[in-house]
Amino acid sequence: MIIGLAHYLVLAAALFIIGLIGLTIRKNIIVLFMCVELMLNSANLTILAYARQFNDSDFHAAALFVMVIAAAEAALGLALVVAMFRYRGTADSTKLTLLKG
Amino acid sequence: MLISSAVFYIFAILSVISAILTVSVSSPVKSAVSMIFCLFCLAVIYFTLGAHFAGIIQILVYAGAIMVLFLFVIMLLEKRNNESFDDIISAPKIISLVLAVILLTALSASLAASTGYIGIFPNAAESFGTLKAVGSSIFKKYIFVFEALSALILVAIAGVTLLSAKNSEGDNK
Numbered sequence: 001m002i003i004g005l006a007h008y009l010v011l012a013a014a015l016f017i018i019g020l021i022g023l024t025i026r027k028n029i030i031v032l033f034m035c036v037e038l039m040l041n042s043a044n045l046t047i048l049a050y051a052r053q054f055n056d057s058d059f060h061a062a063a064l065f066v067m068v069i070a071a072a073e074a075a076l077g078l079a080l081v082v083a084m085f086r087y088r089g090t091a092d093s094t095k096l097t098l099l100k101g
Numbered sequence: 102m103l104i105s106s107a108v109f110y111i112f113a114i115l116s117v118i119s120a121i122l123t124v125s126v127s128s129p130v131k132s133a134v135s136m137i138f139c140l141f142c143l144a145v146i147y148f149t150l151g152a153h154f155a156g157i158i159q160i161l162v163y164a165g166a167i168m169v170l171f172l173f174v175i176m177l178l179e180k181r182n183n184e185s186f187d188d189i190i191s192a193p194k195i196i197s198l199v200l201a202v203i204l205l206t207a208l209s210a211s212l213a214a215s216t217g218y219i220g221i222f223p224n225a226a227e228s229f230g231t232l233k234a235v236g237s238s239i240f241k242k243y244i245f246v247f248e249a250l251s252a253l254i255l256v257a258i259a260g261v262t263l264l265s266a267k268n269s270e271g272d273n274k
Contacts, residue, residue, distance in 0.1 A: 003106045011113045013208040022124030024197035048152045057234035068250045072257035074167045078174045079264040
């Protein structure tokens with residue numbers, strides 16, 4: 001019942017894989033963004049688990065920087081989704097066929 | 102020790118369940134709500150790691166700001182077009198699912214094979230994860246990264262403003 005680094009790493013791997021599966025099977029672009037956020041969160045969990053392992057608070061700063069980048073990515077991505085919805089009238093990623101040969 | 106491991110197991114299982122719900126529920130609103138629940142569970146897991154400041158920022162920024170932004174965009178766009186899962190059984194999806202399961206197995210197996218870090222965490226230092234330590238790390242050691250990220254946020258604000266502005270005359274493709 002002793003919780004160590006390995007438990008946190010397995011949890012982070014499971015969340016990352018769930019996000020990856022969501023990226024492959026979903027079509028709605030907003031849900032795809034949520035899957036990306038899930039994968040970023042699992043990366044954050046890995047960083048924080050290693051911070052606990054190495055007793056170093058610098059890792060916490062790295063995790064906060066990852067959160068900042070995730071916020072910027074979500075804001076820009078959602079603005080792109082809104083613009084795409086305005087032009088195309090859909091949020092389905094399979095309907096974006098402009099570059100398809 | 103028993104309580105902390107119980108807290109870890111409960112919230113790990115809850116976060117995995119809500120993550121699976123996030124990717125499997127067909128309605129985007131329900132998906133976003135279960136994602137918010139998953140982020141709360143992850144914040145509790147950050148607390149068990151001693152990362153109190155990161156956990157609070159997780160609740161405030163992720164669950165409070167980013168997911169509310171997601172919900173607003175979903176409410177703005179959705180006209181009841183739930184995804185149909187009729188075509189979920191397609192060859193590329195099955196192949197990607199199998200590859201994902203193989204990747205998870207490989208990650209867990211490599212973790213089990215490495216013997217270095219298995220076991221209990223070392224004792225935390227007195228100042229580990231406190232606001233003072235994290236703040237001095239951000240504002241002294243990584244001040245350049247901090248300033249670069251603020252420039253990144255500024256660029257993101259400008260980009261969002263440009264993208265979401267109403268088209269002026271002339272460029273209304």
